[in-house]
Amino acid sequence: MTLQTDNAFWRWQEYHRVMPDKSWTSTDVITAGVDVGSVGSKAAVLVNGEIYSWGITRTGSNSPDSAVKALNWALKDTGLKQSDCKYIVGTGYGRVNIPFANKALTEIACHAKGANYIWGSQVHTVLDVGGQDIKAIRCDDTGRVTSFLMNDKCAAGTGRGMEVFADLLQIPIEEIGEMSLKVDEEPPSVSCTCVAFAKTEAVGLLRKGWSKEKVLAAYTKAMAVRMSNLIKRVGLEPDLVITGGQSKNIGIVSRVEAALGVKCLAMPNWRENGLDPMIAGALGAGILQKPSMINPKTLEATT
Amino acid sequence: MKNQPQQQQKKEAKTVELKKIMPETTQKEIDTLNPTLKAASEQIIAQTLERLKKINPNRPKEMEYFDEMANLFGKRVEELKQAQAEGKKIIGYNCIFAPLELILAADAIPVRINSGWYDTSKLGDRVVPVEVCSIIRSTIGAKMVELSPFLELSDVLITVLTCDGMTKLSEILGEYKQVWGLSNPRIKDSEQALKFWNEEIKQIKTNLEKLTGNKITVKNLKPAILKTQKATKAFRRLQNLRKDDTVISGQDALLVTQTYMWDDIDRWTEKTNVLCDELDRRVQAKEWICPSDTPRVMITGTPMFWPDNWKLPSLIEEGNPRGILVADELCSSERLLYDPVGIDEWTMNDMLNAIGERYLMACTCPCFTSKDGNEDRINWLLTKIKDHKIQGVIYYVTRGCMLYAMEYTTVKRALDKINIPVYYLDTDYTREDTGQLKTRVEAFLEMLNAQIDI
Numbered sequence: 001m002t003l004q005t006d007n008a009f010w011r012w013q014e015y016h017r018v019m020p021d022k023s024w025t026s027t028d029v030i031t032a033g034v035d036v037g038s039v040g041s042k043a044a045v046l047v048n049g050e051i052y053s054w055g056i057t058r059t060g061s062n063s064p065d066s067a068v069k070a071l072n073w074a075l076k077d078t079g080l081k082q083s084d085c086k087y088i089v090g091t092g093y094g095r096v097n098i099p100f101a102n103k104a105l106t107e108i109a110c111h112a113k114g115a116n117y118i119w120g121s122q123v124h125t126v127l128d129v130g131g132q133d134i135k136a137i138r139c140d141d142t143g144r145v146t147s148f149l150m151n152d153k154c155a156a157g158t159g160r161g162m163e164v165f166a167d168l169l170q171i172p173i174e175e176i177g178e179m180s181l182k183v184d185e186e187p188p189s190v191s192c193t194c195v196a197f198a199k200t201e202a203v204g205l206l207r208k209g210w211s212k213e214k215v216l217a218a219y220t221k222a223m224a225v226r227m228s229n230l231i232k233r234v235g236l237e238p239d240l241v242i243t244g245g246q247s248k249n250i251g252i253v254s255r256v257e258a259a260l261g262v263k264c265l266a267m268p269n270w271r272e273n274g275l276d277p278m279i280a281g282a283l284g285a286g287i288l289q290k291p292s293m294i295n296p297k298t299l300e301a302t303t
Numbered sequence: 304m305k306n307q308p309q310q311q312q313k314k315e316a317k318t319v320e321l322k323k324i325m326p327e328t329t330q331k332e333i334d335t336l337n338p339t340l341k342a343a344s345e346q347i348i349a350q351t352l353e354r355l356k357k358i359n360p361n362r363p364k365e366m367e368y369f370d371e372m373a374n375l376f377g378k379r380v381e382e383l384k385q386a387q388a389e390g391k392k393i394i395g396y397n398c399i400f401a402p403l404e405l406i407l408a409a410d411a412i413p414v415r416i417n418s419g420w421y422d423t424s425k426l427g428d429r430v431v432p433v434e435v436c437s438i439i440r441s442t443i444g445a446k447m448v449e450l451s452p453f454l455e456l457s458d459v460l461i462t463v464l465t466c467d468g469m470t471k472l473s474e475i476l477g478e479y480k481q482v483w484g485l486s487n488p489r490i491k492d493s494e495q496a497l498k499f500w501n502e503e504i505k506q507i508k509t510n511l512e513k514l515t516g517n518k519i520t521v522k523n524l525k526p527a528i529l530k531t532q533k534a535t536k537a538f539r540r541l542q543n544l545r546k547d548d549t550v551i552s553g554q555d556a557l558l559v560t561q562t563y564m565w566d567d568i569d570r571w572t573e574k575t576n577v578l579c580d581e582l583d584r585r586v587q588a589k590e591w592i593c594p595s596d597t598p599r600v601m602i603t604g605t606p607m608f609w610p611d612n613w614k615l616p617s618l619i620e621e622g623n624p625r626g627i628l629v630a631d632e633l634c635s636s637e638r639l640l641y642d643p644v645g646i647d648e649w650t651m652n653d654m655l656n657a658i659g660e661r662y663l664m665a666c667t668c669p670c671f672t673s674k675d676g677n678e679d680r681i682n683w684l685l686t687k688i689k690d691h692k693i694q695g696v697i698y699y700v701t702r703g704c705m706l707y708a709m710e711y712t713t714v715k716r717a718l719d720k721i722n723i724p725v726y727y728l729d730t731d732y733t734r735e736d737t738g739q740l741k742t743r744v745e746a747f748l749e750m751l752n753a754q755i756d757i
Contacts (some may be wrong), residue, residue, distance in 0.1 A: 018646075043333060093738070093742070104623055105749060106742050106745045106746035106749055107742070107746075108742070108746035109750070109753070110748070111747045133739070144753045144754065145749070145750040145756075146724075146750070147724060147726075147745070147750070148726075148746060148747075148750070149727075150739075150742070150743055281624075
């Protein structure tokens with residue numbers, strides 16, 4: 001088998017959406033949350049605290065530009081401008097470099113709040129699989145964080161690691177989940193979780209005659225084990241949800257469920273009219289500007 | 304059965320041929336690296352102090368003295384050189400088990416030699432694997448390029464064999480300096496442990512007398528004990544000022560306690576009291592350094608050393624949102640001075656026993672265990688949490704620090720019971736992970752803020 005170095009397979013769908021049944025008038029309060037992650041930049045626009053539109057785009061080499069791009073993308077076709085947003089909260093890895101943000105919050109608080117908005121108060125554990133790290137977050141009925149854990153800075157078990165595999169195996173990233181389930185029997189997981197070494201291991205397995213499906217299954221399983229261990233360490237309290245790009249990877253979701261012995265709450269149908277779990281962070285940022293959860297004093301000090 | 308102990312002679316200090324430099328470095332390398340690393344370190348010290356002034360424009364005036372002491376290549380080094388030229392001995396130590404009172408009684412000067420330099424830990428990688436704790440690697444690295452004036456000036460090192468890292472560090476340093484290994488029992492509340500430990504302390508006394516030529520007597524040991532008792536009193540006074548609305552930042556308080564490790568103890572005590580006088584006035588005037596609802600945080604875990612390994616306190620107090628560090632349980636800070644030597648009668652025997660007890664029984668190091676685990680540490684933490692109104696604890700571990708890492712579960716369980724959130728933060732002697740740590744610390748503070756908001 002020859003492995004080409006065409007690197008378009010990691011490309012995931014960048015898109016924006018305006019909620020069809022919603023609108024705004026000049027008396028409404030428009031706010032926004034912008035989540036600049038290491039791989040994806042997301043923005044959510046809210047009208048009176050309700051989600052109105054969003055945009056998901058790839059983070060470029062420059063955080064401020066990516067933030068502008070994501071917000072403009074979310075504002076597209078809404079008739080709104082950035083200046084219409086009364087208050088903008090930045091979050092994610094690039095949160096300190098968002099030029100127009102009134103405030104910055106960590107993605108931990110935002111993902112919990114966003115998940116609470118998307119799925120409701122029964123969410124008590126959130127697994128956010130980001131581009132460069134994974135976070136296991138526990139929260140209460142209101143989406144308030146009660147404890148959390150993050151993995152080390154490492155692409156192992158993250159979205160970026162999955163992109164590397166998409167390229168290596170030349171499979172569009174959005175098909176990886178389905179494909180990884182097309183095995184008769186679950187293979188043992190790859191032993192290396194480090195992406196650089198796992199890649200080498202995968203090449204070795206392919207040469208040995210393993211199918212792409214089997215290799216994917218082995219890698220996805222290794223990732224899922226890492227994720228479920230993090231959840232076990234933080235302590236699983238149902239219901240569990242997964243946010244971030246990997247929530248769309250059915251191979252990951254089903255294996256995390258198997259490892260933990262619980263079902264995640266069903267993912268909203270984001271292709272139709274449901275909210276996209278990838279925007280949980282931006283959405284949470286958009287909601288958290290209401291000083292009800294955060295300390296008003298801190299709010300004053302930082303604005 | 305009987306013959307064994309009698310036959311055991313007191314170990315004569317072996318005269319070993321000490322090596323001049325580590326084989327992993329050349330003189331040429333020392334000559335180039337030493338000035339570079341020293342200049343870089345001086346710059347970092349200056350920058351950190353500048354930052355401390357900037358974040359707190361109304362910083363206590365009396366911190367000036369400690370800022371001066373914070374220069375590891377400054378005034379104190381000159382004083383030590385002077386004292387050494389006058390015939391005084393300098394005793395380096397790597398751990399708070401070293402009985403300072405005996406050193407002082409023998410008219411010698413104690414200085415702690417653990418390294419807080421990030422850069423030298425990379426040099427240490429040539430001698431030991433990267434899995435070894437950063438403090439050990441960094442101390443080895445500092446020795447390789449002769450960066451630490453305190454380590455270089457030491458006539459003898461008291462190396463306490465607490466953890467595996469410290470035990471083997473003792474051997475490595477032993478090739479370049481005379482070392483007196485001080486072995487502590489791992490279970491402290493038994494008669495035989497205390498007996499063994501008291502013998503160890505007596506051995507140090509004998510060694511000190513031989514080295515300095517000064518006999519340790521009631522006459523010089525009593526003032527030495529009084530000296531450290533006064534220091535403890537001043538220290539406790541400072542800690543009391545951190546129990547309610549705060550007049551001093553955690554970083555400033557940490558700097559004060561860290562300088563105790565190399566400063567002249569009498570002068571340190573005096574300056575700390577002067578600082579406390581100023582802080583008392585600030586309490587009267589209600590000049591708090593942060594709003595009363597700022598989350599109150601405590602750090603526990605692996606010791607942190609000036610100047611480089613300062614990132615966690617700085618992230619807590621300079622992040623967004625801001626927290627305030629009001630207590631710690633670090634052997635490089637509050638545990639240095641927390642307990643005084645308690646004397647009933649000023650006889651030699653009583654004093655030596657009291658010193659032995661102070662260093663062994665009061666210690667909360669995770670190298671200890673018992674049938675109830677390291678329960679002294681848990682009790683210490685619970686008391687601090689109550690006294691200092693702590694809202695959250697950051698459990699700090701450098702990678703490779705096995706004892707602290709492994710004791711986390713027990714501590715977490717105890718703190719869960721009283722609903723105090725605790726966050727496990729592991730890091731290394733590196734600046735590269737500051738961004739990652741920032742997210743973790745800020746998320747933790749946001750979480751505490753949200754709880755205060757209820």
